[in-house]
Amino acid sequence: MTTTLKPLREQVLVVTGATSGNGLAITEAAVARGAAVVAVARNAAALDALRARLAADGGRITICVADVSDAEAVERVATTAIDAFGGFDSWINNAGTGTYGTLEQVPVADHRRVFDVNYFGVLHGSLVAARHLRTRGGAIINVGSILGDRSIVQQGPYCATKHAVQALTDTLRMELETAGAGISVTLVKPGAIDTPFPEHARNFMDQPPRLPQPLYAPQVVADAVLFACAHPRRTLYAGGGGLLASLMAQVAPRLSDFVMEAGGTRAQQKPGDAGDPARRDNLDQPRADALRGSRDVFARKSSIALQIQKVPSPLLVLGVLGAGAAVVLGRRRRGAGR
Template sequence: MTVKLKKIAEQVVVITGASSGIGLVTAKRMAAAGARVVLAARNERDLQQIVEEIAAQGGQAAYVVADVSVRADVEEIAAAAVRRFGRIDTWVNNASTSIYGRLDEVDIEDQRRLFDVNYWGAVHGSLTAVPFLRERGGALVNVGSVLSERAIPLQGTYCATKHALKGFTDALRMELEADGAPVSVSLVKPATIDTPFYEHARNYMDADPKPVPPVYAPEVVAQAIVHCAEHPTRDLYAGAAGVGIAAGGAHAKRLTDRVMERTMFAGQQDRARGRTRDEDNLYAPLDHDGGERGRYAGPVLERSAAPGLTARRGAGAATALGL
């Protein structure tokens, strides 16, 4: 079955993890384009402020306080969207966090919690959204990571959650296609993005986490998500560096291992700053989720200089999309 998606201006969109970073930028972008947006996250104060800001600019938005690791919370997101706006056209599973540290030093319960948020949160969202999307047609967009293609040290559990999400997303897509369901299932794979992600992560290292360049603006990912909401898309890299990382992981595994071993231990630790904080959002939201961008002081690429790659449903080969 050919999947036909509406223009963003005609859609009702649910976005999890919408109180900061990629989710926040995406929500604002979609609302500005005319979508009716339902924002979900754990921090009610931030959500309320964001919805008020969107309304002040002429947009339509609602919010739901939810922990995506709790299935009942996610089901309430869907119910609230239908109560307020009558339907769901696109569902974006974006809620995510991380843990920095060696795998043999990270507490097992923390690792389980990360899976609860990053993997099970997206599973809850996907399985809740699909029945609504089957009714009228629509898009399911899971925000993964380029690290679903290539693991790195010091974020081993995060990489594992994103590998798991990729497997789930690919399997769900095939099952829906086999049913002829009018649902597009997309996996967006961001590279390094300038968001509060690094300040939110649980940290077992002796220094604060820092992003590894090249670093892209969250707007690059938001554009990719909007594209997937309007055009049936299988996979999409957000940030051209992700294409190279994935290629290295696929075609030069041992060489890429060695490069990662030499660069990613020091590269992910802000030794100059040292360790300045102990708080994180693994189990509970921070008092303030931190807005759209992080505190990275280096250059941020506002556009992706080279195309990401996407394989469209039914296409025989990959096609290019410049971001």
């Protein structure tokens, strides 16, 4: 079956984690561009407010309160989409959670909870979406992370889940292609995005957490995701900073380790600024949601690297970028040897 995706304005999208950060940006942008959205999250009050706000402007939106770690709840999402819009065309697995702290500091129960949401939530959504899209075609977009390419200190469980999501996504794509299902499967890999994630994450460090620069606005991720809904792509990096970090990890993994060991913890700490206390620690229960983090930070509103990836044959451009990174690293190594 040939993979043919509808224009975005003709689609119904399912978006998990829709009340905060990247999910909220995806939902707002999709509705603004004429798509219908099934917004999914744990936060019932935030979902009600989101529906009221977007519907008041003529947006097509329905909501479903669900924790994606619950397989039965995810099945209910599909039923909601069918009841409201007759089905869906793209399913976006975006919901996620995390912790800050060493592998030893984070209790095993919290490791499992991060996997329940970030990995099993994607698995549940992918299986439900694939089953419903087999007869009509469509797209499954999983929101991963550059931390699926390059692990970072203090976020071990989160990094592990994003590595697992990459493997899951690649396997799903191959299985659906073998079956001729006509379903596009895309992995979107954001870099550091200015969302409430550091405030929502459970923190075991002795300082408040933050995300390191360069930061990008959540709309950059929304741009990548909505593009993938209408244009088949294997992978899209949201943010040039993340793409360069990924390339560096592949070209010089040990150098990347040393850089991370030397400054990774400090780059993820914000002494004296814990952010909005109403958002703190949503690992087990929803907390206050928002589009952006509560701190005053600079976040880029667009990504040239993402726009390059949208062209029909971006591999040549990415190859040039990779070769350039290799040359720069080679010069640095030679300079250090002298």
